[in-house]
Amino acid sequence: MIALPPPKAHVLAERESIVAALRTVLPDDGVITEPLRLKAYETDALPAYRAVPLAVVLPETTEQVAEIMKICRTFGVRVVPRGAGTSLSGGALPLPDAVVLGLMRLNRILEVNYADRYALVQAGVTNLAITQHVQKHGFFYAPDPSSQLACMIGGNVNMNSGGAHCLKYGVTTNNLLGLKIVTVDGEIVEIGGPHSDAAGYDWLGLLTGSEGQLAVVTEVMVRILPSAEGARAMLAAFRSNEIAGACVADIIASGIIPVALEFMDKPAIHACEAFAHAGYPLDAEALLIIEVEGSRAEQDAQLARISAICARHDPISLKVAQTEEESAAIWKGRKGAFGAVGRISPDYLCMDGVIPTGRLPEVLGRIRAMSEEYGLQVANIFHAGDGNLHPLILFDANDPAEQSKAERFGAEILKLCVEVGGCLTGEHGVGVEKRDLMPVQFTETELEQQRRIKTAFDPDWLLNPHKVFPLREQQEAKRAA
């Protein structure tokens, strides 16, 4: 179990005054203090960790966020920003002495400009709502995390979310133009804008993926892209992970970048097929879902090239969708994968390591060996083109021993990712989940430098102080400072 910083006694003692001050800047229903309603905010999509916060505030404007930050700064209260609470790494986990700053009421699309190709939205707008808003004009917002129906753009910015299509379109950081942020002092600052390049330090790049450590994001200007004429998917099933991995490398080396290139191993295929009846071949050891874009003739040409490459790798089956319905059927299993695994196991941990794609067969082999050693099943689903693995470790959370075993297994997988030249997290963020593994990837000097950047933005460590950076060193850093 991961340690949390001890609550500040003076904050707990001053709870009444803090709440009273917050009520002066927010409407009545914007401050939540009743224990039963607070409980709804105790966790996110990493439910193994929970903490009921001191209070929850639900501002409706950037100015209210600024007032909240000033009050919290005055009282020395810790602040945990929260969007939809879909973080898989505990990014929205509160603390008992913290105020949860919920941004879901900042939910308006403020401006769309098709000539300059951007949309300006508030932090609590959902990822999918942006695309839904602009698609009738032939545009879309590219990053598409699996939780896109629920997750909010402010959270996407803070976690630098990815999705299935980032091989072609990049992740969140590649699709942003500007931010409006509130600093820990309650100052409102605009970063970037509809112009492409800003001089000066790249604040936009630094803030994106900073996991709520540096400032609170209230508005986001995203790049919107014109949709392709059409897209189509194909399925390729192989006799081994090694063969499928080699096929992925060949496709990329051939000069084709599919918009999506997804990989599932045998346990994942079985779970998804049982759930979605997508027609996945159950005798396959590995399955690729490959999607291309363009006109009908261009799709045909690219799918023919890819099929020819797959055919050289002795596939069990190849199936090219002929219609949009057939494409949707191919995707149905993959998109429902987490739900499907949820049906075959009471609980699962979703890991998020990244490896150089050339090490794929070796890493999958070692994960399989670990699975046997720990006696826990694992299903692998991942974005093969960019090496972003999502091993799902199946366990039963009602058995505390099994839960801790699953966490140890997960940590070992992530260490393996770093060992082969990859990293701890590709799109879910460090959060609390991987916080204590940071020294696997960074030296103490490197962590210290990053902590000093946080201190430059947040001198008293009020913003999400229990995440990203290992706690012990964090306290030492404070003592030294």
Next chain:
Amino acid sequence: MSLAVPASEEELAALLRAAYEAGEPLLVEGNGTKRTMLRPVQAARTLSTRGLSGIRLYAPQELVISAEAGTPFAEIEAKVAEKGQQIIAEPPDLSFLLGSDGPQTLGGVVATNLSGPRRVTAGAMRDHVLGLRAVNGMGEIFHSGGRVLKNVTGLDLCKLLTGSHGTLGVISEVTLKVLPAAERWGTLLLPKLASEQAVAALAEGLGSPYGVSAAAWLPKEAAAHVPALAWLESSAALLRIENFADSVVYRLGKLRERLAAFGHAELLDDAASRAAWRAIRDALPLAARPEEAVWRVSVRPSAGPRVLRLASAAGARGFLDWGGGLIWLAGPATPELHAAITSAVKATGGHWLLMRAPDALRVSVDVIPPEPPTLARLTSAVKSVFDPKGILNPGRMFAGV
């Protein structure tokens, strides 16, 4: 002026530790090809990364290349071209424009975050720096990111160091994402459009599903400086397609239909396209004379024509790239012209960067826009995190930072 050329990252770190102890300011550069950009650095000693050279890793099937910072950039472009790949941001070679000799280095391209025509659709240099190693102003070696395509572990210092002009750390090694180069280029050329109409046409193309990869507008006198367009004798709105050969033909046809309202269109074949876009990339249509100043301005694309018009009225010449969002300007190196350009840019909310000017102008004006107070405070604070004694390129971006 003494010159230090460390031969390894360890030597670089030792040198910076000594400079930190002594509080000795350093002019940090690769081969100094972009020394004319921004403000001049006051330092008795120059630290060059040119001794750190060589490609460390190239994995075409993983779309990554790593090399030491002093590696000539052309060597990296040639290496990936061998496998049919390319550097995504298409960074310019400004040696002609900036009057520099010697090859620009990988570290220099990253530290200045310079991107070419493809930036409008495929992102800037900063978007493709997957990892880097660097030494800060205390002589501490650090890395950020890695050699994989996705990585959100810890703060993104790759972004922070890219475009920091050597003021936060001396980059020692960079890993870039690369992509397959298209089989064929083609360009739709709309002649005789005024800038407003032209930018509307570029926006229409960039908003179409046909994968326009670059979009520029050259006034008549700028087009005349591009040999591939010498026959034209008119302004030129250019939209580029890069794809498989069949797709280039198909997409140019669709684009021509879509932009029919903008008048007759010409097509540039693969060779003419490559020649024209290379000239645009390197700002050759400016035909900047040695005594002139050069500005690089970034605005919202639809504001490009107005800013260009205001700058021209004040005595500058220029052309538009990035669908109107990038304005290259050249003109007399006077405070008056600089003020006219910056006030036109300020009115749109964009940014400017003084690329080249005599030192007298560079030290007396804002070479990039001053930051609002909160960001200026953060700039100083973050600079202190990396370089507490202010020894790395002091005053390069802002006076006193």
